[in-house]
Amino acid sequence: MKLEKLNRVVLSDLEMKSIEGGRIPWNKLYKWAERAGVFIALADAADRFVEGWNAVECDCK
Numbered sequence: 001m002k003l004e005k006l007n008r009v010v011l012s013d014l015e016m017k018s019i020e021g022g023r024i025p026w027n028k029l030y031k032w033a034e035r036a037g038v039f040i041a042l043a044d045a046a047d048r049f050v051e052g053w054n055a056v057e058c059d060c061k
Helices: 013-020 026-055
Strands: none
Touching: none
């Protein structure tokens, strides 16, 4: 099935499967999920670092 001949903006799930050959790209989904997890972990670590940095009281007067 050619995408140019459909002349549509939105495709249903069945139409997408027929265009992609009926397979769901699990390896690509897994890689994106893994990258998202790493990003979330880094953002959490940065937030905890900033909270710890701001919690220190300095007597540098």
